[in-house]
Amino acid sequence: MKTRAIGVTIRQVIMIGMTIVALYPIYFILITSLKTNQEYTVNQTGIPHHPTLANYVQALTAIPLPQWFLNTVMLTAGSVVLSTIISGLAAYALAWGAFPGKTFLLRLNVALMVVPPVILVIPMFVLMVRVGLINTLFSVIIFYTGLLIPFSVFLLTSFFKEIPSELFESAQIDGCSRFGILWRIVLPLVVPALVTLVVVNVLWVWNELLIALVFLQNDNLRTIMSGLSMFQGRYNTNQPLIMAGAFLAMLPTVLLYLFGQRYFVKGLTAGIGK
């Protein structure tokens, strides 16, 4: 009994320690963003004595942060919507269709999931320069869409396979067309799977840096993350200001996690055992 109590205490201590380590950087971002630069130089670790929102005001007015936000929202919406539609159609065929090359396509998607994006960046850059699409949101939307597809097809195919086939048979007997089955029967059933996929893909696009950095070099076209990384170099003597920008940049994903935790867990653990 006594050893058990000790075990419980040790575990609690470890978990509390883990909580502090995991949350401290977030706490640091928040308290630093509320300090003036003068206060920060003398008080880095403590809570702000005179909290101020001046950094947030500056981040939103002196820097094109709202524009970067808008760009990121457009990139995220465009690529997530496109990749979900394309992957949904493909997963429907890959889960239930019978046609030559089906197994190959499924394996191809799994293989492409591990191709590092940095390998694709140079030829895509050369291509976009040649066709005059460099520094356009469109080129990045297409690139992101392609990069999201292998995982999306993989995830949706495994979710689609869970739907009982009886549903299709009765729909076929009722004279439903193949697309009709997808639209009226499959779609309503896979809403949770689609939400899972969208949540995971939004997170990926929102946080992407390399492609955003290379393809969008015009100040007004930057994403929130590439803007922030540039901004870090430009204002490296004003850390509270950068922390205010960092807080705003991560806020949407943190909110998404707060309200959609189970979707994240489901989507990100779907790869195991396959």
Added chain:
Amino acid sequence: MANANAKKTQFSTRPLVTSRPRTPRGLRWYLYVAPMILVLLLIYGYPLVEVVRYSFMAGNPHHLVWVGLANYSSVFGDAVFWTSIRNNISLFVTVPVMVVVSLLLAIFLFEAVRGWRFYRFVVFMPYIMSATVIGITFSYLYQYNGVLNQMLRSVGLGFLALDWLGNVHLVIPSIASVIVWQQVGFGAILFLAQLMSLPAEILEAAELDGAGWWRKQWSVVLPQLRSVIEFFAITELINMLSWVFNYVYVITGGGPGNSSSVMELYIWRNAFFFQSFGMASAVATLLLIFTGILIFVYFRVQTRRESSSAGGAL
């Protein structure tokens, strides 16, 4: 089970009511996969072929000329390339660390320490944060006069207050610690999901046998988690090779000097800073080969285990 399979076959072989007589049924499924194939050809097919071709060429995006193996010999003669590749390999050390820490966290969460739902939420939190945001934040925390060193000095450990990002020997371990900080949550959640799907009898039987805690983890839990541990380890090995640009770029930018450069950063700098697309493509091609080798080994290990456990399971 056999019944369900029979039904599936029946579904795929029976003609659809609305199928047009002259189109072979199977072919119409290609309409559904066609958009995917087109996008994959553009985003993966084209660049994968071109990157290998560019690795034998030099010039700018508008004019590339054949130079044979010149890019490879310049790359192999460049000390920064060797530093970069060595740093990627050093980062492999994070993988066993992540596996052990994630396992411990997952087991504690699974054993339902009081408040485990809250802890599960917290454990996963770093993983969803942007690497850019946390990279910038840690670059401040790890500054010579940053929070970490101030804390060390205030508890009398001032001798440990080192120049974490300015010392060429400490910079990679410092970056590695940020990566571990962010990625352990992913491992913990993967392992926890697997533990929760195990049949309760397996663990109960171990307890009835009077096996101690360590013994139970070692001989009962660990073997059950083997395939998911392998999955996590290979995912992270690939990440350490090809998905650390974000951390290095914002934490040090490759410095001091080029001491914390990694292959991705080397590719990026050569292509978009020095405009040397050929050299960058040569390194990208090498990176593709390394990733391929890792995946090949992973599949070999997996299939070998499956074939050996197929007999043992019965």
